[in-house]
Amino acid sequence: MAVTEEAVLAALKRVEDPELHRDVISLGMIKDVKVSAGTVSLTLVLTTPACPVRQKFESDVRTAVAAIPGVTGVNLATTAQVRSVRSFDQQSIPGIRNVIAIASGKGGVGKTTVSVNLAVALAKDGAKVGLMDADIYGPNVPLMMGLGSLPPMRDQRIVPAENFGVKVMSMGFLVKPAEAVIWRGPMLHGAINKFLKEVEWGDLDYLLCDLPPGTGDVQLSLCQVISMSGALIVTTPQDVALLDVRKSISMFEKVKVPILGVVENMSSFICPHCSKSTDIFSKGGGARAAEELKIPFLGEVPLVPEVREGSDSGHPITLTHPDSPAAKAFVEIARKLAGQVSILAAQEQEHLKSAWKV
Template sequence: MTVDKQQILDALKTVIDSESGQDILSLGYVTGLVIKNGHIGFSLELPDAEKASRSEPLRARAEQVVKAIPGVLSSTVVLTAERPQGSTPAAARPALPPQMPGKQGPKPAPPLEGIKDVKAIIAIASGKGGVGKSTTAVNLALALARRGLNVGLLDADIYGPSVPRLVGAQGKPDVAGKIIEPIIAHGIKTMSIGYLVDQEKAMVWRGPMVGSAVTQLLGDVHWGDLDILVVDMPPGTGDAQLTLSQKVPLAGAVIVSTPQDIALIDARKGLAMFRQVDVPIFGIIENMSYFLCPSCGDRADIFGTGGARETAAALGADFLGEIPLHMDIRETSDQGTPVVSVSPDGPQARAYLDIAEKIAARLSAK
């Protein structure tokens, strides 16, 4: 069955923007419509990034009504936002010069409302995915809380939020106007885009919307009086990292890597990015560092040995410690009961607690 353009336009006229009361076609939001062999794709181009960041339900509805048309095999709708009038396209902007040693970067923007009472913000980052960064961030946040600190945990990974699963929290946060109340899990305040959207849905968002979402999770959440806000960053060196470094005065960053060379190459890039924007590096953690046989106690360096320690030394950064590859860490994370919370006196939790002590010392020194 052939699908024609008019069928699609008629379907999209039924999708109403709740804020304006008009359909998305009349508003001119629909752009770039492509029809190919039953596969439909188009963009919803919203007036600005803030509007786009809260329009995921609108995107999902548009995708749904098109998918329901007989003959449509797939429907892909991408949210985007118009470039503000008078701004310079990214391609036309001059490249930023590398930061010189001792040279201070631009002053940070005024504090966002939600974090005005947060004493210190630290980023847990990695150059690539799959190195256990989120598991590390969650357990470090809990380890810092066990030291008597008032701790919050922000999941800044918009495309792949994992904190709700790792802390075993479900349900939607309370919202009063623009203020979002964090969800308490294991005694700490947590927030993630995963609490606000269907976890089974893909976040089809472009860069500016990611930055806007991170800003909202920082500024619109009622974090209250915190000693430390731990931010679980997405992997890489993209929009979320730049937004965070520009919007808030980061006290420092922690880089997580596994021992093998391919992971360490990306870890170096992550470290270099934070240094370029004048964020202090607290150090490097080697995750999945080794495996201890539960039967014989022999140590196996599955991914190599000493790579993160050597990288830290070569780059002039502190080596914060090793975290083993262990079933208890994996099982407790999958169950939403992090190992530091359920087995704080065990050897796996001790690895996180020792690293948390070093981070707390760095914060005290600052």
């Protein structure tokens, strides 16, 4: 029996995206179906190159096609096309599909460390990534990304610095740290606006935005200047963390920025001498907060000296020790984050469709 394209599409109609819970055909994820004798060639277009369920997805598609009577071979290619959560937002910047805020209720919990490692992990998976340091008062991103200065301007526009496949912009490139402290709100907004609109970001799937610590006016208006796809909250595990997470969330609710998830940083301390694990800051606060507040918990990063050393030396652990538990945690969290963005983008699309029908 000759295999037809219709038979392939019908079989794939039964394959669901495990996260979006819809079939791959109606999600537009299958392209270039060709049948030649018994061999079926097709392309699976994921919603992110950092897909957390990529292997399962590929094997589900392969199995469904291979099960069609008459199929003797399956040539599956996989690509990705990241969708924007805010495709119709007037404030969105052409070419930048998703801006993600990395925030915390209080300082020093590891926002910048998390931002840098997630950016690097997403880029390693093949995503087009930018990292914007919105912490005007303590711009640490250049140091942690091993960058010192910006390249020359091109056509009167700022060209971001680049390392490890990530484009970076930071106030740290423009002012000395001591000068930054005199900056006030309105100047800050001007600077952030410039960072977004006058920087040659090019084509980006994700622009991670490392926010300053806290939940004050500055953070609030930053979220209004930038059309955010969502926010990731970083916390440490103590019980008091719950209070801070709640504060962060209510700030984002005010400006209608959805929460993509919570990350617990500085979870267990793993002793470099005896490998024993100690919960210095307690454990599980992030997961508890996420459960109570009904937001996704994306994972925990252990407290290990290599993370700090990587940050200080500008060589993120995700690249230097990819097999370490911390690096694996960052990669997993980055993929879950990308997955959450895909879910929101799909929901937004559904929402728009139903709005137009009315």
